[in-house]
Amino acid sequence: MGLKSMAALALLMVALLAVSVLSTPDIEIKKLKNGNCDAGWECCGSKSCCNGTISDYFQVYQFENLFAKRNYPIAHAVGFWDYRSFIVASTFYQHLGFGTTGDKKMKMKEVAAFLGHVGAKTSCGYGVATGGPLAWGLCYNHEMSPSQSYCTENLKYPCVDGADYYGRGAIPVYWNTNYGRIGDGIKIDLLHHPEYLEQNATLAFQAALYEWMTPKGKKQPSPHDAFVCNWKPTKNDTAEHRQCGFGATMNILYSDLICGQGFIDPMNVMISHYQYYLDLMGLGREESGDNLDCALQKPFNPTTPSPPAAAS
Numbered sequence: 001m002g003l004k005s006m007a008a009l010a011l012l013m014v015a016l017l018a019v020s021v022l023s024t025p026d027i028e029i030k031k032l033k034n035g036n037c038d039a040g041w042e043c044c045g046s047k048s049c050c051n052g053t054i055s056d057y058f059q060v061y062q063f064e065n066l067f068a069k070r071n072y073p074i075a076h077a078v079g080f081w082d083y084r085s086f087i088v089a090s091t092f093y094q095h096l097g098f099g100t101t102g103d104k105k106m107k108m109k110e111v112a113a114f115l116g117h118v119g120a121k122t123s124c125g126y127g128v129a130t131g132g133p134l135a136w137g138l139c140y141n142h143e144m145s146p147s148q149s150y151c152t153e154n155l156k157y158p159c160v161d162g163a164d165y166y167g168r169g170a171i172p173v174y175w176n177t178n179y180g181r182i183g184d185g186i187k188i189d190l191l192h193h194p195e196y197l198e199q200n201a202t203l204a205f206q207a208a209l210y211e212w213m214t215p216k217g218k219k220q221p222s223p224h225d226a227f228v229c230n231w232k233p234t235k236n237d238t239a240e241h242r243q244c245g246f247g248a249t250m251n252i253l254y255s256d257l258i259c260g261q262g263f264i265d266p267m268n269v270m271i272s273h274y275q276y277y278l279d280l281m282g283l284g285r286e287e288s289g290d291n292l293d294c295a296l297q298k299p300f301n302p303t304t305p306s307p308p309a310a311a312s
Contacts, residue, residue: 029049029050029052031050032045035047036049036050037049037050039052039053040053041091042054042055042087042090042091042094043091043094043095043100044095045095046095046096048094048095048096048097048100048101049094049095049100051100051101051102051107052100053094053099053100054087054090054094054098054099054100054107054111055087057104057107057108058099058108058111058281059083060083062280062281063082063083063086064083065280066115066119066137066277066280066281067081067119067135067137067138068131068135069125069130069131069135069136069139070136070137070138070139072130074124075124075136075138075139075140076124076139076140076141076144077122077138077139077140077141077142080138080141080201081138081141081170081201081204082201085200085201085202085204085205086201086205088202088205089202089203089204089205089206089208089209090205090209092186092206092209093209093210093212093213096213096224097213097224097228097230098110098114098209098212098213098224099111101224101228101230102228105283105287106228108281108283109227109278109283109287109289110224110227110228111281112274112277112278112281112283113227113246113249113274114208114209114212114223115137115273115277116246116270116271116273116274116275116276116277117171117208117212117249117250117253117270117273117274118137118138118170118171118205118208119134119137119138119273119276119277120137120269120270120272120273121170121171121172122137122138122139122140122141122170122172123136123137123139123140123269123273124136124139124140125137125139134272134273134276137273138170141168141169141197141198141201141204142166142167142168142169142172142197142198143166143167143168143172143174146164146166146167149164149165150164150165150166150167150174150175150176151165151175151176152175152176152177154176154177154180156177156180157176157177157179157180157181157191158176159176160176160191160192163176163191163192163193163194163195164194164195165178165179165194168194168195168197168198168204169197169198169204169207169208170204170205170207170208171207171208171211171212171253173190173194173197173207176191179191179194182207182210182211185210185214186203186206186207186210188203190207211223211253212224212249212253215252216252216300216301217300217301220252220300220301221244221248221252222252223248223249223252223253226244226245226248226249226251226252227244227245227246227248227249228244229244229245231244231248240297240298241296241297241298242297242298242300243290243291244291245289245290245291245292246271246274246288246289246291246292246293247259247291247292247293247294247295247297248291248294248297250267250270250293250294251294251297251299251300252300255299255300255301255302255303256299256302256303257303258270258294259294259295259297259299260294260295260296260297260298260299261295262295262296263293263295264295267293267294267295271288271292271293274288275288
């Protein structure tokens with residue numbers, strides 16, 4: 001089967017799942033003989049599914065509350081983002097633990113944390129915006145005025161003629177190498193078709209969730225594992241102020257673009273979105289958890305090399 005046929009099949013499966021969100025009744029969790037569970041179409045064949053599904057506790061009205069201004073006429077992606085697309089995308093990761101790890105509080109916190117990143121990275125809110133600056137998440141689905149081509153030489157993921165690799169998606173993807181890597185991960189040819197992430201909201205969420213569930217380097221946690229504390233920091237991690245919590249998710253996803261620079265605005269804005277969503281979901285920001293920021297954390301994967309140590 002060619003790449004085009006595989007992509008078409010994947011998109012058809014996404015469309016069929018999207019219909020299921022609206023048509024599937026409440027599902028009873030079925031315990032399997034191997035100790036795993038099935039929880040309907042949303043989560044199948046894992047122990048995580050024994051904890052139920054995201055739609056059990058996070059419903060349409062909550063999504064609408066979190067992203068209340070996304071379809072206002074002045075937003076830049078009116079009609080693009082919706083609850084159904086998020087839930088369909090999540091089905092690729094719920095069986096791996098996304099939104100299905102721990103008790104109900106932890107499950108809700110992880111959804112708020114992931115969407116906190118999404119809201120902060122796609123917001124067009126500003127200080128005096130109607131409803132406040134935190135109400136404008138999912139205002140964008142792509143970079144409006146790309147400042148560069150985002151094409152770098154790479155043998156595995158070479159730039160494709162006619163393709164542009166500017167920022168797109170729920171947690172925007174930049175550069176040919178990242179489109180190629182994430183495309184491999186979700187089995188969609190994003191290297192040749194980066195535009196899919198601004199044409200299909202489910203794929204845009206799916207790409208962001210792939211980043212949330214996937215470690216950036218060897219012996220490093222994924223943002224998911226760092227948030228739910230499946231990860232045990234080493235002595236070196238502790239010495240460099242890296243502990244499980246929301247702060248570590250920013251470190252993994254953005255490295256020294258946000259972390260290790262003190263309490264800078266981009267980091268504070270992301271924390272504010274997370275806490276705002278906790279409030280709207282009924283948990284309250286007092287449930288933000290420990291290690292909320294990454295102000296003092298040494299980046300896992302610095303974008304610029306450290307200077308050499310001084311000679312003794």
